[in-house]
Amino acid sequence: MIRTLAVATTLGALTATTALAQGIDVKLGVLNDRSGVYADLSGEGSVVAARMAVEDFDAAAKGLNVTIISADHQNKPDIGSNIARQWYDADGVNAILDVPTSSVALAVADITAEKNGVLINSGAGSTALTREQCKPTTIHWTYDTAALANGTGASMTNAGGKKWFFLTADYAFGHSLEENTAAVVKASGGEVVGTVNVPFPAQDFSSFLLQAQGSGADVIGLANAGGDTVNAIKQASEFGITQAGQKLAALLFFVTDVHALGAQTAQGLSLTEAFYWDQNDQTRAWSERFMAIHGKQPTMVQAGVYSGTMAYLAAVQAVGSAKDGAAVAAKMKEADIEDPLFGTVKVRGDGRATHNMYLFQVKSPDKSTGEWDLYEQIATISGEDAFLPMLPECDFTKK
């Protein structure tokens, strides 16, 4: 009996050593925008974040041979899906990371499910990724438009901003952002005093801003993104809207955008993010290392790529192989994850990673001590409140 046990242990130890020597091959593909409008908030920074995750996970010592490749999807779904297919078919990629731009993300999510890889999305905001088009192999980290709407809408209404006026970009994304936020505002006891649809893309917001100013609203919600939001904020600053007492709320905005505008122009702007570099010692320490490599502070998207990669590698190690994407994704959903950047993260059955979201306000220039000292934390929104509830048909853990 004892002998058999001894033999078994030796055999076990032997197999363990061979497994360790051979290692588990993991190939990660960072697919994002590296030349267009989202290059700043994802781009090369996300690749840096993924590399840092591999380093911090101590992958080599744990028997994981991780390689990282990256490509530019130019925000075009056909280019993105072509690269994703090629990565899975020809290059042996196991997981795709980041993927901003919803149209590309949805296309890549489909292909990932078909090829049994894992998509850990950090850059795209579409809630469809874990709802209408949910897949067992999709993990959606960091944020979605509903979480941003919930964060900004509920917190600002509770803080006294009862009357809202929306500037809405006139396309599906703008309308859904406005609808989500308006619903939250009403549920929190606020009211919507007016809405104006702005053609997309727009350069001149003056007449819309004047309407908003004259509406008597407490909060002006900007249901748009990217260049439109930047233009609206710049012009609002020229009209002195925030100085006059109205609050400006950007419903989809990132720290790199605020940095580009500067505290002078963006002061008083409220926005929701999942991560800010200057939150606690851990985020500061990590961001300092990131800054040393990349030269900019990380965005929440880049931080999300880091955390998502860490969680993915842990799951691969636990499963013992990266080949079966569905199994790895299921592993990621098993237990709560203690993450250095996002705190406690729970990956739900539909692939939605939930964690705290934070409402920030941009500091005025006299309070800001450096070019990256931009935010003041106003409120914390718990994961359950921030994200939409799970659709029962999307709960892949119950099957």
Next chain:
Amino acid sequence: MVPETAGMTRLHLAIFAVLLAFLIILPFFVYPVFAMKVMCFALFAAAFNLLLGFGGLLSFGHAAYFGGASYVAAHAAKVWGLTPELAVLCGTAAAAFLGLVIGSLAIRRQGIYFAMVTLAFAQMVYFLALQLPFTGGEDGLQSVPRGDLFGVFSLQDSIPLYFFVLTITFSGILFLYRIVHSPFGQVLKAIRENEPRAISLGYDVNRYKLMVFVLSATFAGLAGAVKSQVFQLASLTDVHWAMSGEVVLMTLLGGMGTIFGPLAGAAIVVTMQNYLATFGAWVTVIQGVIFVLGVLLFRKGLIGVLAQWLKRPL
């Protein structure tokens, strides 16, 4: 220009035969989906070249037919559940209809005005693609099923799909070749060279122009419809004006008014987009430099210069 002889036709047919043989073995060496993308764009560029190179009409709105057809075909396959060949036919028919409507208005103007009218209509189609409920707005139409050809043969795998795409695009390109070398094509060239003389010879120039416009739109639509089946999506990229610009570049880079130029141009542009993707922000810079070099060194396009050098039309 060298007059066309039976020898020329033989040369062209020989090149087509070599090309076909090459395309048959291609998917076993390169990634099939990439090869299919090249073929779709080759057909698109060839269709555009029919209008620009042989009809002398510069349309700046061909994305409308390409993208419009890809939306209709994607919708037909996804929502109506049609088989791939019927979905492609629906898309193509939609593009032909669109071409007829836009073409009948646009051909009343010439030169820059013609280009602007086509661009204006293409922008309207873009607006519709952005706003209509069935198009999915900026997310586009996603997860279009690949379906079964004639309801029998599964196209799930890349190789059967490749041969489906090869059959359609290659026959499309051969058909375009036939059009160019038909009496109709001769009249087109006459109109391109000297429109008043063609009128004085008794040709109803506007009818010919409209016909070539519709034909070009139809084949551009065919390419777009096939593309939507390959990538399983239709998106705003396909109807954006940049797509209209891209096809102009493909045609010019390869050689406008040549048979094989647009095919070469499409292959070059798509290959660049695909293989330069890893260079990140440098993609657009490299593309720009290549285009500048192309325009400086190959004024008539790659194939155009080659044809001049060989003293044979290609």
